[in-house]
Amino acid sequence: MLTAKIPAAPVPNVAEKPPVLVVDDEYGPRESIAFSLAAEFAVDTAERAKEALAKIQARQYSAVVLDIRMPEMDGIRALEEMRKIDPHVSVIMLTGYGTLLTAQQAMVAGANQYLRKPPDIPELIDAVRKQAQATRLRRAQAGLTRDALELNAALKREIEHNEPQIWQARASVELVHDLNNPLTVVIGYAALLAEEARMLGQRDPEMAKKLLEYAGMVERAAEYCHHLSENWRMAAKQAPEFTKVDLVQVVHEVRQVIFFGNVAIQCAGLPEAPVRGSKFELMRVLQNLFKNSLEAGATRLTVTFVRHEMHIEMTAADNGAGMEPDRLKRALHGGFSSKTNGTGLGLSICRHLAGTHGATFGVESSPGRGTTVRLVFPAAPQG
Numbered sequence: 001m002l003t004a005k006i007p008a009a010p011v012p013n014v015a016e017k018p019p020v021l022v023v024d025d026e027y028g029p030r031e032s033i034a035f036s037l038a039a040e041f042a043v044d045t046a047e048r049a050k051e052a053l054a055k056i057q058a059r060q061y062s063a064v065v066l067d068i069r070m071p072e073m074d075g076i077r078a079l080e081e082m083r084k085i086d087p088h089v090s091v092i093m094l095t096g097y098g099t100l101l102t103a104q105q106a107m108v109a110g111a112n113q114y115l116r117k118p119p120d121i122p123e124l125i126d127a128v129r130k131q132a133q134a135t136r137l138r139r140a141q142a143g144l145t146r147d148a149l150e151l152n153a154a155l156k157r158e159i160e161h162n163e164p165q166i167w168q169a170r171a172s173v174e175l176v177h178d179l180n181n182p183l184t185v186v187i188g189y190a191a192l193l194a195e196e197a198r199m200l201g202q203r204d205p206e207m208a209k210k211l212l213e214y215a216g217m218v219e220r221a222a223e224y225c226h227h228l229s230e231n232w233r234m235a236a237k238q239a240p241e242f243t244k245v246d247l248v249q250v251v252h253e254v255r256q257v258i259f260f261g262n263v264a265i266q267c268a269g270l271p272e273a274p275v276r277g278s279k280f281e282l283m284r285v286l287q288n289l290f291k292n293s294l295e296a297g298a299t300r301l302t303v304t305f306v307r308h309e310m311h312i313e314m315t316a317a318d319n320g321a322g323m324e325p326d327r328l329k330r331a332l333h334g335g336f337s338s339k340t341n342g343t344g345l346g347l348s349i350c351r352h353l354a355g356t357h358g359a360t361f362g363v364e365s366s367p368g369r370g371t372t373v374r375l376v377f378p379a380a381p382q383g
Contacts, residue, residue, distance in 0.1 A: 017042040018062035018132040023052040023078070024094070025070045029118060033065060036121050037128060049078035056085050060139075062132035065124075067117065068095040083110045088138040090131030094119060140192060141260070182258060182287075185221040189214045220257045224280060242357075244380045245282060247273035247314060251303050254286040264298065265290055270305040273312045274380040277357045285353050288346040289316050289373055296320030298370065312379045317372040323365040332363065 020041040024030035025048060034043045044061070046052035049070055056064070064082065068075035079091055093114040112131050115124060193214050248267060255265045275282075286303075293301045298320035306313045323331065331347050347363065350373070354361040358378050365371035 020128060021052060021055060021061045021064045024067040049073035053081055056082055061089050062135045063090045063128050065092050068093055079110055088135055088142055090135045092127055092131055182221045182224045185258060186218055189218045217257060242276045242278055244274055245277050245279045247275055248305060250282050251286060254283050258287050259290060265301045268302055268304040270307060273305040275312055275377040276380045281353050285350045288350050292346045293318035293320050310379050312377045314375045315372055319370045322367045322369050322371055324367055328363060328365050
């Protein structure tokens with residue numbers, strides 16, 4: 001039997017309660033969990049996996065609490081089927097055994113968290129809160145990604161149809177290309193801010209901290225967008241102003257602001273890599289390199305910095321799909337992309353911007369072995 005004091009929490013309006021599905025073939029545990037969550041969530045229940053799958057087919061839930069051991073179809077198999085219907089919903093697995101093997105099976109099948117059964121009530125409620133929020137974030141990102149893909153497809157069709165030859169037309173296309181990612185982030189975090197604000201029925205320090213964090217992300221991404229548009233406006237009048245910039249810090253900022261802190265992107269080597277350049281132009285280079293790697297299926301992208309006397313070498317090595325020599329040559333030239341929704345501008349933008357910083361730019365790639373991009377910058381004078 002579940003026994004614990006339910007922790008105090010903000011109680012939103014019924015219409016705003018995140019929907020949660022509890023799936024357990026045992027009546028007592030199922031109803032106890034549902035009762036424990038009811039103050040904060042709109043709880044639905046199912047006693048069989050097939051019933052749960054039908055309900056997930058009919059509506060979107062913020063989280064699913066799923067027992068591993070059930071008749072007819074066990075929790076692991078049910079989880080696999082749920083992922084086919086809704087890949088974004090958070091699933092919390094309950095196991096009465098608490099063994100490492102069942103936990104590993106659940107995580108491999110796509111579970112977001114697992115708890116021992118019977119669960120500790122405060123731990124259960126905290127887990128559902130966090131996982132419901134994670135579901136909201138994944139759904140927001142998925143929607144924005146769909147919109148971005150549609151914009152990219154339209155842009156690619158326009159490029160193929162018109163074949164812009166003069167630099168003004170190409171610069172316009174590059175600007176749209178580079179604005180796409182940061183603008184998506186601005187819209188995404190703004191939507192999250194609005195949603196969190198609506199759910200903030202009472203002052204909650206932890207949620208307030210998250211709102212401030214999201215606001216900071218919006219501000220930094222908006223600053224990046226402003227620079228890109230301003231750089232286009234002033235391109236014909238003057239070159240961007242170069243200052244001392246730490247490339248390592250720029251890598252961390254691009255990973256956090258543009259790619260939601262993606263753990264696949266890692267730094268190695270020098271703790272600092274000072275060069276002279278434009279911070280936002282260097283952000284454009286890294287944005288395109290990281291995006292190309294991740295869209296090529298990379299699950300690991302390591303950016304390494306090494307100093308060679310008066311130069312700093314940066315290598316970005318991934319384990320993505322890689323390219324054949326002919327495809328690589330065409331990609332460097334620009335206007336070619338192997339991706340369905342690609343524009344073919346990423347590497348050519350990087351090569352151009354690296355040149356304006358006095359850096360050499362080289363790419364090594366082979367199918368199935370990933371891609372390595374190497375840039376060598378003049379090191380900034382010390383002092």
